[in-house]
Amino acid sequence: MTYPGAVHRDSGGEVRNQSLTADRLDFLFATRLLPCPYLPQKDERKIVVALADDRAGRDYERLIRAGYRRSGAIAYRPACPACRACVPVRLPIAGFNPSKSLRRVANANLDLDVRILPPTARAEHYDLFRRYQDGRHTGGEMADMDFAEYRTLVEESPVTTHVAEFRGSGARLMAACLFDEMDESLSAVYTFFDPSEAKRSLGSYMILWLAAQGREAGKSDLYLGYWIEKCAKMAYKTRFRPLEMLDRGEWRRML
Structure with missing residues (x-):
């Protein structure tokens, strides 16, 4: 372009x-x-x-x-x-077949109740967002985001945007995912979760859930943002295969 x-x-x-x-x-x-x-x-x-x-x-x-x-x-x-270093990556939904480890992640989270909500900033979601930032991204570019800035992140969207929330036992909020829906694809805008629930691999689970939603809706791709080889926090994206990367203007198989 x-x-x-x-x-x-x-x-x-x-x-x-x-x-x-x-x-x-x-x-x-x-x-x-x-x-x-x-x-x-x-x-x-x-x-x-x-x-x-x-x-x-x-x-x-x-x-x-x-x-x-x-x-x-x-x-x-x-x-x-x-x-x-920032490489755009996406998951071709039709060709995605979860690995054994990802199937274990899915099974570990079968108890969660999922609801798709309008893109409205909620205090309970923001509290979880803050705990996620404090536990996983101290010093990051979103670490000091206040509620007004969080509201902008969630609500200021000129495209079709949803919030998915994931609740466990006793309706406890465990994770949330902000995602965009386009004619042919979905895009994971931002995901966050309870950092005390590391064993659940909730970040990976939300990608699995989005891929399933995309398949059900007949979407071709799930966009996962950027991948940086030397950034350990982005390594989870390579669990999802086949993974495509944008290379000199063309999407091609990466993994």
Whole structure:
């Protein structure tokens, strides 16, 4: 995907593309360099596109195939200088056959009750989100997110978005998953869970659940965001095979 036009730097230091027409994408810019939240001694920069409400679904599916992700009302992809570690990955749903270890994960969570809810920020979900951040991602880019910012994450979506909640015995909230639904695919936007329940592998279980939902709905792919080889927190994505990666504009088998 190409976005023609001259690029200039405004007074705030951002890079903007000025020639996007109304029938393409409304707004395109590159963020300032910031410390990478995944790899030490690296800087990150993102290309950001605003999703217009009247055609957000159409644009988003096109963008996600090109390696973008969504956060709120924008889509973004890494454009870091001298680094290509972030690899967009997706799971072709029709070809997915869970391994023995993943089947054990599924069996370990058969007791959970799952509900699909509208994308509304709830205090109980935010409390779980905070415990997850404190237990698993201390110092990460979302570690200090307050409730207002969490509400933006959940509710500010111009596309079809759902929240799935997973409850255990006594209706205890164990995990939650924010995901997008497009015409041909699903996208896991963000998942979080009770860090005291590590034995359940709830992160992997939610991916299994999403794949099952996608299969039932006739979707072709489940987008899993970015994978970084040297980031241990992303290693779980390689459990899901066949896994495809976006390589020089083409999706190809990775594992």
